[in-house]
Amino acid sequence: MHELSIAESIITAVVQEMEERSLSSVSVIGVRIGALSGVLPDALLFSYEVAISETVLAATKLEIENVPAEGKCRNCGVDVRLGGCSFLCPECGSGTVDWRSGHELEVAYIEAERSCRGEPGDEVES
Numbered sequence: 001m002h003e004l005s006i007a008e009s010i011i012t013a014v015v016q017e018m019e020e021r022s023l024s025s026v027s028v029i030g031v032r033i034g035a036l037s038g039v040l041p042d043a044l045l046f047s048y049e050v051a052i053s054e055t056v057l058a059a060t061k062l063e064i065e066n067v068p069a070e071g072k073c074r075n076c077g078v079d080v081r082l083g084g085c086s087f088l089c090p091e092c093g094s095g096t097v098d099w100r101s102g103h104e105l106e107v108a109y110i111e112a113e114r115s116c117r118g119e120p121g122d123e124v125e126s
């Protein structure tokens with residue numbers, strides 16, 4: 001399943017981010033998915049739930065932000081904006097659209113708590 005490998009790559013990226021930033025727990029992971037990415041949000045959510053069950057992210061929530069496809073038709077020059085499943089120019093029906101956005105597939109944000117298990121230097125007051 002396509003979405004399962006995507007879910008696993010999201011998990012890998014977030015775990016790496018946690019290590020780099022010394023984060024002890026993550027509550028929410030936000031991802032941006034473009035209309036042209038070919039990813040089905042519902043399928044990704046399902047795959048994510050399956051993939052995190054054995055990881056440190058088992059309690060996290062995945063939030064998906066859908067990014068519409070935007071571009072300019074190479075044939076007639078009209079601006080095209082799509083959120084559905086047709087990727088043709090609505091004016092001339094051409095398939096040669098230069099897309100500015102819509103291919104996104106990225107972790108947009110992580111809501112996390114910094115580790116605070118009595119480590120020195122962790123106090124806010126000084």
Ligand SMILES: [Zn+2]
Pocket residue numbers: 073074075076077078089090091092093094
């Ligand atoms: Zn056109």
